[in-house]
Amino acid sequence: xxxxxxxxxxxxxxxxxxxxxxxxxxxxxxxxxxxxxxxxxxxxxxxxxxxxxxxxxxxxxxxxxxxxxxxxxxxxxxxxxxxxxxxxxxxxxxxxxxxxxxxxxxxxxxxxxxxxxxxxxxxxxxxxxxxxxxxxxxxxxxxxx
Amino acid sequence: xxxxxxxxxxxxxxxxxxxxxxxxxxxxxxxxxxxxxxxxxxxxxxxxxxxxxxxxxxxxxxxxxxxxxxxxxxxxxxxxxxxxxxxxxxxxxxxxxxxxxxxxxxxxxxxxxxxxxxxxxxxxxxxxxxxxxxxxxxxxxxxxxxxxxxxxxxxxxxxxxxxxxxxxxxxxxxxxxxxxxxxxxxxxxxxxxxxxxxxxxxxxxxxxxxxxxxxxxxxxxxxxxxxxxxxxxxxxxxxxxxxxxxxxxxxxxxxxxxxxxxxxxxxxxxxxxxxxxxxxxxxxxxxxx
Numbered sequence: 001x002x003x004x005x006x007x008x009x010x011x012x013x014x015x016x017x018x019x020x021x022x023x024x025x026x027x028x029x030x031x032x033x034x035x036x037x038x039x040x041x042x043x044x045x046x047x048x049x050x051x052x053x054x055x056x057x058x059x060x061x062x063x064x065x066x067x068x069x070x071x072x073x074x075x076x077x078x079x080x081x082x083x084x085x086x087x088x089x090x091x092x093x094x095x096x097x098x099x100x101x102x103x104x105x106x107x108x109x110x111x112x113x114x115x116x117x118x119x120x121x122x123x124x125x126x127x128x129x130x131x132x133x134x135x136x137x138x139x140x141x142x143x144x145x
Numbered sequence: 146x147x148x149x150x151x152x153x154x155x156x157x158x159x160x161x162x163x164x165x166x167x168x169x170x171x172x173x174x175x176x177x178x179x180x181x182x183x184x185x186x187x188x189x190x191x192x193x194x195x196x197x198x199x200x201x202x203x204x205x206x207x208x209x210x211x212x213x214x215x216x217x218x219x220x221x222x223x224x225x226x227x228x229x230x231x232x233x234x235x236x237x238x239x240x241x242x243x244x245x246x247x248x249x250x251x252x253x254x255x256x257x258x259x260x261x262x263x264x265x266x267x268x269x270x271x272x273x274x275x276x277x278x279x280x281x282x283x284x285x286x287x288x289x290x291x292x293x294x295x296x297x298x299x300x301x302x303x304x305x306x307x308x309x310x311x312x313x314x315x316x317x318x319x320x321x322x323x324x325x326x327x328x329x330x331x332x333x334x335x336x337x338x339x340x341x342x343x344x345x346x347x348x349x350x351x352x353x354x355x356x357x358x359x360x361x362x363x364x365x366x367x368x369x370x371x372x373x374x375x376x377x378x379x380x381x382x383x384x385x386x387x388x389x390x391x392x393x394x395x396x397x398x399x400x401x402x403x404x405x406x407x408x409x410x411x412x413x414x415x416x417x418x419x420x421x422x423x424x425x426x427x428x429x430x431x432x433x434x
Contacts, residue, residue, distance in 0.1 A: 022182070029175065029182040030213035031168060034220045046225050047298075055216035055231050059209050063184045077189050077199060080208045084232035143199060 002073075002106045002117040002142065010102040011067035016125075018061075018095040023051045026060060043092075050093040058085050058134040062123035064101045071103070071119075073142065078119070082139035088132035097125040097133055104137065117142040151294065152224045154254065154262035154287040155311070163222045163249035163266070168214050170244050171206050179210050201238075208235035211245055211279040215268045218247045219283050222266075226287045229263070233281035237272070244273040252282075256311075260303030262287050 020040070027037035035042040036052045043051050068078075091097070105120040119140045125133045180186050188195040189205050196204045212233040219228065239245060249268035257263055263286050270279040288294035293304035 025178075025182040026213075029179040030210065030217060031175070032213065032217040032220070034217060036220075036225070048225075054213060055220060055228055056209055056213045059212075060183045060185075065184070077195075078187060079189065079205075080235060082232070082234045083209065083212055084230070086230050087228055090227070 001108055001115075002119060004106050006071055006103045006106050006119075008103060009071070011064050011070075011100055013098050013100045014064070016061055016097050016099050018053060018057075018091055018093055018097065020051050020093040022060070023053045023057065023093055026054050026057055030054060030056075040093075048090065048092055053091040053093075055085070056083075057091055058087075058123070058125060058136045059083060059138070061091075061097065061099050061125055061134070062101060062121070062136045062138065064099075064123070067101050068121075073119075076117075076142045078140040079143060080138060081118070081141045082137075084137045086135045088127075088134060091125075091133060095133070096128055098127075099123060099125045111141075151291065152222070152226055152287060153291065153294070154264070154289045155306075157251055157254055157264055157287065159251050159254055161251040163218055163268070165246055165248045166214065166218045166221070167244065167246045170242055171210065171239060173204065173241050176204065176206055176210070176241065179207060179213075183207075183209065185209070203241055206239035206241060206243065208233070208239070208279065211235065211239050211247075211270050212281065214245055214247045214270055215249075215279065215281050215283075218249055219266060219268060219285075222249065223285050223287075226285045228283060228285045230284045231281065232283075233268075233279055235279055237276055237278045239272065239278050243278075245270045245278060249283075256306070256308050259305040260289075260293075262289050 024038050026032075027034070032054055034054075036046050036048065037043075037054055038051070040051055046052075101121055101123040103119065104122040105118075107118040107120070108115050109118050119142060121138045121140070122135065123138075124135045127133050176190055180191050185207065187207070189199060189201070190196075190207050191204060193204050212231075212235075215233060216231065219231070247268065247270040249266050251264055252267045253265040255263045255265075263284055266283045266285070268281045268283060269277060272278050288297065289304050289306050297303050
């Protein structure tokens with residue numbers, strides 16, 4: 001069983017600059033053909049200030065290896081079971097976002113192969129003026145071993 | 146300026162389906178690129194020996210890649226409309242070599258606060274065996290119409306249309322007969338808030354009214370304002386939110402041609418007691434294992 005006292009633990013806030021390259025790389029890895037992710041002129045003519053990040057980009061911004069490491073999960077591997085994203089506005093290249101992750105919950109669920117631990121992380125991203133930009137909620141299944 | 150191709154609330158109907166997107170087989174290079182792009186190098190996705198030691202047949206394709214496919218589908222369909230939420234549940238593991246097809250359907254459309262219009266879309270992905278691998282839901286906010294968009298882009302208040310007003314407009318558009326809304330029973334009442342479209346029209350038809358953006362010029366036969374609904378109403382949908390992993394998929398491998406083509410030892414041309422045993426030709430290249 002995971003340590004319940006992890007609940008509420010927060011990462012430090014990090015400031016991330018959303019780069020065009022990062023947007024393009026994600027779109028390319030997905031094979032996403034929507035040009036607003038890769039062609040700046042197309043994004044601008046569609047009314048955006050610059051390249052628009054794919055919808056799943058907040059999950060990229062939510063990656064915080066150091067924080068995850070600090071949770072001391074041992075050698076168990078994390079398998080993502082659910083992902084949920086709320087958006088305050090589209091994320092575009094050039095955004096500088098302040099991102100912070102916290103442990104929202106720790107649960108134990110009965111799985112097909114015995115009880116499994118579940119770790120739920122929430123990450124919030126805010127813009128330069130403190131405006132809400134996104135929130136992700138990730139449900140990880142911890143595999144034993 | 147307006148987008149050349151914009152999606153407006155007035156043209157969206159519950160039950161509308163997004164054009165399916167068939168992604169190329171996911172291979173390990175793509176998984177590696179995805180890991181690089183996301184910064185998530187979880188060993189289950191990039192370290193084959195590790196994955197095998199953990200009891201898997203190979204590395205697993207990250208669920209977020211499948212969600213990325215759903216995102217592509219939705220972004221394409223929404224054409225710039227604002228997404229407010231996007232959630233996904235990873236139902237089944239995607240393996241290298243799998244071919245994922247993503248689909249979606251409008252589950253609800255809502256008049257929110259005055260001048261705010263939202264649609265809920267259910268989306269899902271299946272592998273080449275027709276198995277559901279990911280299921281998700283998207284809520285997006287749309288402009289009601291081109292007029293609404295123009296107003297808002299010019300800093301004016303949004304166009305406020307009420308359901309009643311919309312119905313009235315639709316009623317006017319539908320000429321003599323009420324658009325036979327298919328028996329309410331056949332499809333799940335996903336949108337309780339939305340009463341059956343267009344009550345019997347009492348207003349004489351207006352000649353050249355244009356319903357939705359792309360509506361064709363009125364031919365002799367009055368094009369029902371919302372033809373797609375009754376007409377193509379996708380077969381009886383399973384109730385509730387389940388995205389219904391079933392649909393006429395290419396599951397059945399065209400079994401007939403092989404018989405003729407292969408004059409093998411056992412001639413079973415005309416009648417075949419049981420499906421030809423040997424050939425399962427059209428079967429998709431089955432992945433790993």
